[in-house]
Amino acid sequence: MLHYTRKGNGQTLVLVHGFLGAKEIFNEVIEELTAQFDVIAVDLPGHGQSQLEKDSYSVYDYAKAVTKVLEHEGVKEAIWLGHSMGGYITLAALEKKMFPIKKVILAYSSDLADSDEQKEKRTKQQQQIPEIGVNGFVDEIIEAFFGQNATKEMVDIARRIGYRATEKGLIAALDTMKTRPNQHQLVEQTNTAILVLEGAEDKIVKPIIVQNPTVNKIVTSTGHFGMLEDPQSFIKAVQEFID
DSSP states (O other): OOOEEEEOOSSEEEEEOOTTOOGGGGHHHHHHHHTTSEEEEEOOTTSTTOOOOSSOOOHHHHHHHHHHHHHHTTOOOEEEEEETHHHHHHHHHHHTTOSOEEEEEEESOOSSOOOHHHHHHHHHHHHHHHHHHHHHHHHHHGGGGSOTTOOHHHHHHHHHHHHTSOHHHHHHHHHHHHHOOOOHHHHHHOOSEEEEEEETTOOSSOOOOOOOTTEEEEEESSSSOHHHHOHHHHHHHHHHHHO
16 A cells, blocks of 8 residues: 555545655645645655555556555545646546545646657656666756746755655656546546646646636646745645635
8 A cells, every 4th residue: 555644634635746756745735734634645656655566557556546545544535636647646536436536636737648759758768767866867857847936945855855766666657647648628528626736837747728617727936846836825725725
């Protein structure tokens, strides 16, 4: 089972981190969230303290692993917040109705599949990781995830969290993102309320653009790691959406 933490009271809020992440990526916001919600934060396989149990994972495999944690904890329904790749996983759970999801928060994520160019880039990264190691890989790409106002301290927090992933965990996650489905129609047609948190300076993912009235969008003056760059805006958006 995935490594996870649980703290707080109220509606259950599940935090699913993204590529290079771990549950600690939410440390700047989790204390205030646990004051209002029952927060479960997970480490995905090969990230944080969760072990990689097989060589390859689909977004559906990751979603099933998160669902097992909720079932183990006796949770009957929950709000899922997915950051980046965690958003792809959240949409996979929603699509397959794996768990009663009350609301969805897609934080700096996308509803689209990888383009051919993105797939080629990820393949090169998969080849690069064994050559330069996890730390070298993280050091090479981490600053691109942040907006222009990010501090060195913010970047270093994400850097240290990224260092804790395993080579095989990162390679598997890159494969997961390459093979994920296009979920645009799901987001366009779902009746589940969705909040999209978009970074005005996010160069990592393409914006989610839909006409569905159940989808709300808030743009933060951040890059891809808005929970680190502007924790208060992140918390306020989540609280107001859930309430």
